[in-house]
Amino acid sequence: MTQLTLGRVTADRDRLRRLLQDYGVYLGVAVLLLVNVAFTPHFLSAENFRTQAVQVAPVLIVALGMALAIGTEGVDLSVGSVMALATSLVSLYLGYGPWIALLVAVAGGLVVGLANGSLIAFVGVQPIVATLALMVAGRGLALVLLPQLKQVHDPGMAALGSGAVLGVPYLVLIAAGLALLTAFVVRRTTFGRQLLALGDSRPAARLAGLPVRRVLILVYAASGAFAAVAGVLATARLTASDPTSLGTLMELSAITAVVVGGTPLSGGRVRIGGTVAGAVLIQLLTATLIKHDLPPSWTQIAQAVVIVLAVYAARERGKR
Amino acid sequence: MLSVTGISKTFPGVRALDGVDFTARAGEVHALIGENGAGKSTLIKVLTGVYRPDPGEGTMTYDGAEAAFATPLEAQHAGISTIYQEVNLVPLMSVARNLFLGREPRGRLGLIDFRRMHRAADEALRELGVRVDVRRPLRELGVGAQQMVALARAVSVDARVVIMDEPTSSLEPREVRTLFGVIRMLRERGIAVVYVSHRLEELYEICDAVTVLRDGRAVHTGPMAGLDRLRLVSLMLGREAGEVREEGRTEFTGGHQVTDAEPVLSARKLTARHHLREVGLDVRPGEVVGLGGLLGSGRSGTAKAIAGALPLDSGTVVVAGAPVRTGSTPAAIRAGISLLPEDRKAEGIVPGLSVRENIALAALPRLSRFGLVDEARIDRIVDTFIQRLRIKAAGPHQKVGELSGGNQQKVLLARWLAMHPKVLLLDEPTRGIDVGAKAEVQRLIDELAADGLGVLLISSDMEELIEGADRIVVLKDGAVVEELTGEAVTADRLMRAIATAPVGGPA
Structure with missing residues (x-):
């Protein structure tokens, strides 16, 4: 009898943990919103929401690609450097018009992603090592192309950075569009299913005849392209190209957003909605602490606490 | 000591x-x-x-x-x-x-x-x-x-x-x-x-x-x-010679309608360092060929080599008259070879995905249009196989990792049957699954052979091998030592073949 009740209690606790893991991030966002509504002056203004959303957009876009990489039991550390590379390329090619500059920048990100993917899929290098190599090389290349900060004076870029449709900034629209696209790809395409399968069990995927290499290469190519888009958008918003500092530590923010959003590092699962919420959660957390005049170091500690909580909630799944 | x-x-x-x-x-x-x-x-x-x-x-x-x-x-x-x-x-x-x-x-x-x-x-x-x-x-x-x-x-x-x-x-x-x-x-x-x-x-x-x-x-x-x-x-x-009962212990009916048709699968001189030495075998449509031998004799290696999952030093695989590129799983699958691996949990199922996704996994490209998954077609196929193989799950969306061993095996069978294979390689298809599911899987193998599939069966369960197979190719130290056909498919002959020293000496 005791055994039986015990079993039921653990089952209940398991369910609770699973709920927390799946929806905890939304709960966190809700709590932070309520706290801010109650205690932060001028929080409930359209202007404030716009600022927050614009700030979170590049992080979110990078996190989308990161979620795909993590879904294959990998990681992409080169995203920050790809942003830097993108900002250098944009600056260099703006003479040919903003569209050309944007295309060149995204192509640059794709090339870095393809290099990552090829190292991982064909050479068999661990994702963390391969993308670390490209992280170093990418930033180096960015600085060779554009050794120092350069102001961007281009009406097109300025419009991209600060324009809006019906009060919604372009940046936010683009981020939302890419999030929807990624969610669609994960849920509805062959590629998405294959990605999840090989993330969950590489040997089984191989024996089932899945194009493991192709999927891996595409995943890292997508991550590179997303990071490049984020780099272009960040450049447009700041109206400056700064390859020295743009995107530094971006890989950590992106990984945090993905993990806090409930995507397990062990692969086989990609939660795009959770990733969006994860990015928003971290943005809100930072904003809250800053608004209440706490030093920036507190933000980092708070982020650390959130990560630990997320990993704790995901613990059981890893053990299975 | x-x-x-x-x-x-x-x-x-x-x-x-x-x-x-x-x-x-x-x-x-x-x-x-x-x-x-x-x-x-x-x-x-x-x-x-x-x-x-x-x-x-x-x-x-x-x-x-x-x-x-x-x-x-x-x-x-x-x-x-x-x-x-x-x-x-x-x-x-x-x-x-x-x-x-x-x-x-x-x-x-x-x-x-x-x-x-x-x-x-x-x-x-x-x-x-x-x-x-x-x-x-x-x-x-x-x-x-x-x-x-x-x-x-x-x-x-x-x-x-x-x-x-x-x-x-x-x-x-x-x-x-x-x-x-x-x-x-x-x-x-x-x-x-x-x-x-x-x-x-x-x-x-x-x-x-x-x-x-x-x-x-x-x-x-x-x-x-x-x-x-x-x-x-x-x-x-675990069998005294002559003790193995050759009727009624398994669900196999024995004696499939083997035609004299050309072999659907012929493997020749499969050689892989430390695994296989010039292994050759034929499987005809509707035939169940058993692979006999002790652990480490090269049974699983042979199956994996045919399925493209074990790199070969030399050797050829021909399916229905057409040569298959060896060492490539996708090539083997395209040619109509399906392998049910020995290590079901590690190499077969994708535990975190649902029954439905697991069944559709290999056939996904065929069930998609322009890379978009055709959900309705998948639903139809999944429903068909869940019924036909009597897969017991809470529903098509239950995770495969939560199913019993027998049902996991059926899901894998469904995954391959959805590909309409010509040859099925079954490596220990009934190991570690309960008696009821075992009987069902055995009956299914019979049915599939009757439908004209070529089946290669590996089993450590002697009754299963003797009763299930029309012919047994006996392996030892990575080489074929004997082939038992017809009346010679008995436990006694099988054990004698295993016990006999190979011609070429130890590997």
């Missing part, structure tokens, strides 16, 4: 060892044999302190005194050395450093005295008849030489018991000779050697005594000399 009496080890739901007696005597090479899951590795792990035996049952004595090792390190310090199949040394360190890892000779200031270490290492290896530069990193050595280093390490730590787990599985014949020389030397020094292997020739050549494990029990212990080969095989497989 080292002995256990009445020892047991229980895991949740499994009694891996059940009252086992085992004694390794000084100056004796003792063979420990048994099929998969017989309890060999568990026994070794109990002997070496990795597992603790069930308390209150049985005793363990070492060197005349009662002993219990809490950790592998404790067992090592007491003088029990283990050499695993996969050498567990540090590949990037030099040979000498590996030999003396953790007990390096020290000079003044406590620094490693490299000169002394290199000299001592050189001597230790020379004694074993191995000449290598001890300064080179270990990984530059061949597998055989690495094993020798492991052995030299075992000997130089003053081991009194040396346990070898399939030491010859990746050695060249010449290296096997060296190894045997070393084993004989250990025996003369009064060291107790426990030798795990499935190669009968080796056992007869090097071992003095043998213990056969089966289903967690020691079913036979005695001297190696004078033990009949056939008797040894039947002890391992």
Whole structure:
């Protein structure tokens, strides 16, 4: 009898943990919103929401690609450097018009992603090592192309950075569009299913005849392209190209957003909605602490606490 | 020297060892044999302190005194050395450093005295008849030489018991000779050697005594000399010759309608280093061909090679008259070959995905348009197979990892049947699944053959093999030794074939 009740209690606790893991991030966002509504002056203004959303957009876009990489039991550390590379390329090619500059920048990100993917899929290098190599090389290349900060004076870029449709900034629209696209790809395409399968069990995927290499290469190519888009958008918003500092530590923010959003590092699962919420959660957390005049170091500690909580909630799944 | 009496080890739901007696005597090479899951590795792990035996049952004595090792390190310090199949040394360190890892000779200031270490290492290896530069990193050595280093390490730590787990599985014949020389030397020094292997020739050549494990029990212990080969095989497989009932133990009806048609699958001269030597076989449409042999005889390797999952050095695979590129799983699948792997959990199912996604996995490209998944078609196919194979799940969206073994196997079968294969390779399709599901899977194999599929069946369950197969190709040490057809498909003939020495000598 005791055994039986015990079993039921653990089952209940398991369910609770699973709920927390799946929806905890939304709960966190809700709590932070309520706290801010109650205690932060001028929080409930359209202007404030716009600022927050614009700030979170590049992080979110990078996190989308990161979620795909993590879904294959990998990681992409080169995203920050790809942003830097993108900002250098944009600056260099703006003479040919903003569209050309944007295309060149995204192509640059794709090339870095393809290099990552090829190292991982064909050479068999661990994702963390391969993308670390490209992280170093990418930033180096960015600085060779554009050794120092350069102001961007281009009406097109300025419009991209600060324009809006019906009060919604372009940046936010683009981020939302890419999030929807990624969610669609994960849920509805062959590629998405294959990605999840090989993330969950590489040997089984191989024996089932899945194009493991192709999927891996595409995943890292997508991550590179997303990071490049984020780099272009960040450049447009700041109206400056700064390859020295743009995107530094971006890989950590992106990984945090993905993990806090409930995507397990062990692969086989990609939660795009959770990733969006994860990015928003971290943005809100930072904003809250800053608004209440706490030093920036507190933000980092708070982020650390959130990560630990997320990993704790995901613990059981890893053990299975 | 080292002995256990009445020892047991229980895991949740499994009694891996059940009252086992085992004694390794000084100056004796003792063979420990048994099929998969017989309890060999568990026994070794109990002997070496990795597992603790069930308390209150049985005793363990070492060197005349009662002993219990809490950790592998404790067992090592007491003088029990283990050499695993996969050498567990540090590949990037030099040979000498590996030999003396953790007990390096020290000079003044406590620094490693490299000169002394290199000299001592050189001597230790020379004694074993191995000449290598001890300064080179270990990984530059061949597998055989690495094993020798492991052995030299075992000997130089003053081991009194040396346990070898399939030491010859990746050695060249010449290296096997060296190894045997070393084993004989250990025996003369009064060291107790426990030798795990499935190669009968080796056992007869090097071992003095043998213990056969089966289903967690020691079913036979005695001297190696004078033990009949056939008797040894039947002890391992758990069947007295002639005892196997050939009717009614399984769901197989036997005798499929085999046409004289051209073979749907023919494999020729499949050769892969350390795995296969010129294996050839044919499967005709509607035929179930069994692969017989002991563990490690190359049964799974043959299946994997045909399915493109084992790289081949040479050999050809032809499906329905068309040659298939070897070494490529997608190519094999496109040609109509489907493999149900032996390790269902690690290589078959994708545990975190649903029943539905698992069934659709291999066929996804066919069930999509422009890369978009056609959900309605998948639903139809999944529903069909769940009904046809009677897959018991809470629904198509339940995770496969949560299903029973039998239902997982059915999901995998469905995954492949959705591909409309021409050839099905089934590696232990009924191992570890309950009786009911087993019967269903067997019935299904019959049905599929009746539908004209060519089936290659691997099974350690003798009844299943004898009753299921129309023909049995017997493998030994990676080569085909005999083919049993028609009336000759009996347990007796199968065991005789396994027990007979191969023509070419050991691999």
